[in-house]
Amino acid sequence: MEFKISKELIKELELLIQNKNDEQLGVLLNDMHHADIAEVLDELDFDEATYIFKVLDSEKTAEILLELEDDLRENILSRLSPKEIAEELDELETNDAADIIGELSKEKKAEVISELQDVEHAKDIVELLRYAEDTAGGIMHKELVKVNENWNVLTCVKEMRIQAENISRVHSIYVVDDEDRLKGRLSLKDLLTTSTRTNISDVYIRKLNSVNVDTEDVEVARIMQKYDLEAIPVVDELGRLVGRITIDDIIDVIKDEADKDYQLAAGISQDVEADDSILELTKARLPWLVLALLGGFVTVKVLGLFEGAMLEHGKLFFFTPLIAAMAGNVGVQSSAIIVQGLANDTLSGSLFNRLIKEVSLSLLNGLILALILFLGSHFLLNVEIIIGVIVTIALVSVIIIASLIGTFVPLLLDKFGIDPALATGPFITTSNDICGILIYFSIAKLILGF
């Protein structure tokens, strides 16, 4: 049932390209779904992919373009003339077209726009290019069905049929006044069950959620999820209906947001993929590693403070990686839970209650781990009892402190409007390494008095 890419298919295509057998290529590919063709093209080299791209007609290639991996799309676009790109864009919905134009260089952008055939479409695309990528304006489509509140159902259905021509999914029918201001909505279902002479103003639903063009995309995602909406209208400052966001546009926002939090937790600061260039991957990864390295310098300095212990209690130094690792792990756990709680809006209760809870939790975990550590230090690692005691006390203290840092740093960042996800990953492990080692040796010094 489902399409599975096969080595045989790839081989067959490569042979057909070599023989320039365009007809057979068409036969093979025209029945395939554009998402499947994109998957195939991603497996070919750039020249082969471009060859196939030029064989297929623009209705199909336009959709394929949207599904390709970034680098292949960029490569193919660089080989197309502005006129050819414009032909592709004429086939696409406004915001998909705007997304592709957004990837072009400034000059090419202008050339492509001037080549667009459908003037209305071009105007819509240019409008969309004005909005920031991460706002409702940046993700909305111009395609929607709207009717005037003064019409009756019959006029409405006739108008709708015309408008719906270019729209893949109708969802709601929006009702506007003479100034194009959003007044409410009609559902397709209602329309099916209402007499044709009824006035729209008598049947439309006045209550509806809408967002402003400037609303952040993550906020739009939150509203649509909370109220379980499949589409939401977008209005401008004057309340005029300017676009519509559908649930499939929002899925990408939700995924990107979750991916971003995950990447930050792993110490990757930009949205990169495994197949990006080494330079891009370095740009995303190196800054965090530099931070960790500088943190490492601090741990070296901190350990230097306790050099006096080396002669008599050298074994203490064997435990530094253990203490640092536990501090790091606990901190990452605590911060991840807070970051997800903030992202999903599931944090309730006061800061004080959270403090009590986090301390109880880490005390419980800490005591269990301390027991394992104490027994382990005695029976597995054979260190003196006193070292075992010091390490055990240090572990419990470090776990409590690390979990508090992990809890409060993201909450604090969030309070100041900074992305709390920055506090997970290398930042939290590094600062907890430093704190952990400092606490550990301070306790040792207190007990052993070196």
Add this chain to the structure above:
Amino acid sequence: MEFKISKELIKELELLIQNKNDEQLGVLLNDMHHADIAEVLDELDFDEATYIFKVLDSEKTAEILLELEDDLRENILSRLSPKEIAEELDELETNDAADIIGELSKEKKAEVISELQDVEHAKDIVELLRYAEDTAGGIMHKELVKVNENWNVLTCVKEMRIQAENISRVHSIYVVDDEDRLKGRLSLKDLLTTSTRTNISDVYIRKLNSVNVDTEDVEVARIMQKYDLEAIPVVDELGRLVGRITIDDIIDVIKDEADKDYQLAAGISQDVEADDSILELTKARLPWLVLALLGGFVTVKVLGLFEGAMLEHGKLFFFTPLIAAMAGNVGVQSSAIIVQGLANDTLSGSLFNRLIKEVSLSLLNGLILALILFLGSHFLLNVEIIIGVIVTIALVSVIIIASLIGTFVPLLLDKFGIDPALATGPFITTSNDICGILIYFSIAKLILGF
């Protein structure tokens, strides 16, 4: 426009509850969206929330129930009789009702089912309870609109109106044969533009994606995203249409999957939230900490092997947390990129190419970091040149090895059908700590010969 929860509103509600002013409570709440009411109830204590719950009518409370935090829902359900719960469920769509029944104890489950008034609804719910939670059957709704291929458009529209009564969103109209086997689909839009005497068999679209009841939910999500579907029909082993999955059901799957990868990377092994109980949080967090602690034991042992260096080259031990931290951070970065690549299906190319790339990348990062470290060790940390050289060589080696481990462990797990996300977080940091320290001191021993 959008609802914002306020302290005043909470106070007002608490006062009304104290005075048992049910009428005013109704006035205040009946106009609110159920998702907003759920948000309000989550802020009240259990008794107050239950009081309000009982004041509102079941059409509203049923929807509220779905939106509540887990612990409040559990509490409220425990205070309702099986008959009362059944009344709520009669208002809900089948899979929402099944989800709630799934949370009840075995005996209560049976009692509630026997109290359901709508027999068809009850049958559907019982059917849904049979399927595993993470399969298409477990997330599908029974509510859908289907027509027989032998009908004409007029019969079809009439039938649709009846069926659509209970369905919030129609999306597609599915076409079945006399045996209920899925044959194709009709779009609402097509229906609006076709003459009423046309036979369905002449207009329906025969090509459509469907999934089996046993298909994994993440696979359903992948298909719906790839082909940009807003709904997909679910068939049983005999190809009979048994349900439908809509895009909003899939959003939760996508989010849960991303959240799960994130949590695993942070060393949290179950789906927990900040507001879960301490016991649940401990169950999710402690196993990873124990793993890290046992890994810590190994690092103590490894360092013990090099005890001989302590007298003459004690400073070497100051650098262990730095080396361990760098190894951990690099490993987490590499593994996160692979895990996301696997999750988003964006990994292409051979294993060998990935190896070359990862080595080049870590060599580039490693050399830059090595330069910083060498300069830092000399000017900031004032250690002897030879120690600086050792640490610097160790850093580059450790970064390369750590990134290779981070790359290949998730790929290996994936090959064996194990969730690659398990390889991120504590697992990778712990093993990289051990490897890193071992490499570091081996290099030191080779050069200094202690």
